[in-house]
Amino acid sequence: MKEExxxxxxxxxxxxxxxxxYRLAKESEISYSTLSNxxxxxxxxxxxxxxxxxxxxxxxxxxxxxxxxxxxxxxxSSDQKLLADFHNLPRSDKNLVNAYMQGLLKVASVLEAPExxxxxxxxx
Numbered sequence: 001m002k003e004e005x006x007x008x009x010x011x012x013x014x015x016x017x018x019x020x021x022y023r024l025a026k027e028s029e030i031s032y033s034t035l036s037n038x039x040x041x042x043x044x045x046x047x048x049x050x051x052x053x054x055x056x057x058x059x060x061x062x063x064x065x066x067x068x069x070x071x072x073x074x075x076x077s078s079d080q081k082l083l084a085d086f087h088n089l090p091r092s093d094k095n096l097v098n099a100y101m102q103g104l105l106k107v108a109s110v111l112e113a114p115e116x117x118x119x120x121x122x123x124x
Contacts, residue, residue: 009064012037013057028056049068 014024021039025032032054038045045053054064058076075083086097 006044006050007039007042010053013059017057024053024056026056028052030056 013019014021014081019027021035022032024030025035028035030049037043038049050060050064054061055076055078057064058079060076078086089097095106
């Protein structure tokens with residue numbers, strides 16, 4: 001059933017990235033309670049919510065529904081803007097951006113919220 005596919009796919013993407021539902025809520029700019037209720041009630045998110053979830057994951061809707069891995073990776077609009085800005089930087093600044101991104105990835109893994117909900121204090 002397609003309804004089951006959507007929630008299973010979101011769960012799979014969370015596991016692949018080692019993300020919590022709280023992290024997905026932050027990345028998708030959706031309230032944690034909305035996502036949590038969706039999963040606990042086994043409700044399929046609306047198309048607009050699913051699009052925001054895909055944006056949070058950095059994928060397109062076509063990539064989300066690509067069961068066979070044949071879709072070509074398409075850049076989201078935010079990916080395209082980031083790459084365009086990056087290409088306009090001098091080489092030395094590109095190196096700084098790369099180092100900064102690696103640092104952010106390390107910090108994000110340390111600050112990851114527990115599976116059962118948001119942390120007691122928000123790290124931001």
